[in-house]
């Protein structure tokens with residue numbers, strides 16, 4: 001299933017949590033060097049899918065390959081970064097102390113802490129304890145940890161939640177520059193407007209991929225000018241014709257399956 005240019009490829013992926021099947025029949029590829037948005041309403045399974053990609057989700061079935069290795073392989077430890085919604089940094093340490101600690105733990109080059117603090121725009125808060133930061137600043141500390149060591153694949157679960165529009169825009173500029181520098185980013189969001197910032201979109205609903213598309217294609221196919229409307233149009237089209245999943249090859253972005261896609265599970 002592996003193709004050059006694919007950072008992630010999943011086939012017939014399913015996940016159970018408790019008594020529920022929360023993901024099923026997931027087929028996707030994520031192109032290397034792009035910003036892929038994973039969008040969908042709260043509870044649709046975005047975090048679960050991201051957890052499967054980084055290899056921390058239990059009870060996963062199907063195949064999932066990341067940078068050419070099975071998800072969660074030891075060999076991926078330094079090349080895949082993951083920032084969860086919950087800030088996973090130490091409250092009683094300053095921003096800089098946290099980053100220096102994780103720099104050592106992750107084996108990142110010395111001085112990388114300063115680089116990532118500047119990347120996320122926290123240089124003026126480097127000496128502030130994390131428990132004195134705002135929610136948005138705190139999540140940027142987690143983001144900075146994820147960027148240590150220049151990982152090839154950066155998986156970010158709702159990194160812009162709770163941020164003001166200016167900061168959100170700055171972070172999307174940062175994501176873009178990381179991709180220009182060669183990294184692959186998968187960024188989840190339940191804010192449909194953020195779709196327009198991505199190269200590629202995976203739209204999710206109720207544990208399945210509703211469409212695999214681009215922002216332009218999404219708007220064109222649905223005849224809308226805003227992604228929120230487009231998402232609703234897709235749901236309406238899906239309920240008329242059954243679920244569709246788009247596919248794309250290693251080098252091209254053919255029919256994404258919006259409105260008239262190929263059947264999944266062939």
Ligand SMILES: Nc1ncnc2c1ncn2[C@@H]1O[C@H](COP(=O)(O)OP(=O)(O)OP(=O)(O)O)[C@@H](O)[C@H]1O
Pocket residue numbers: 017018019020022040041042043044045046047048049190
């Ligand atoms: N431990 C669990 N046991 C049973 N169901 C769970 C468990 N954890 C999550 N779920 C369910 O799995 C589904 C997917 O959750 P997930 O967190 O992946 O969604 P999400 O799209 O990331 O949502 P959000 O944007 O709110 O974080 C949800 O319906 C949730 O209720």
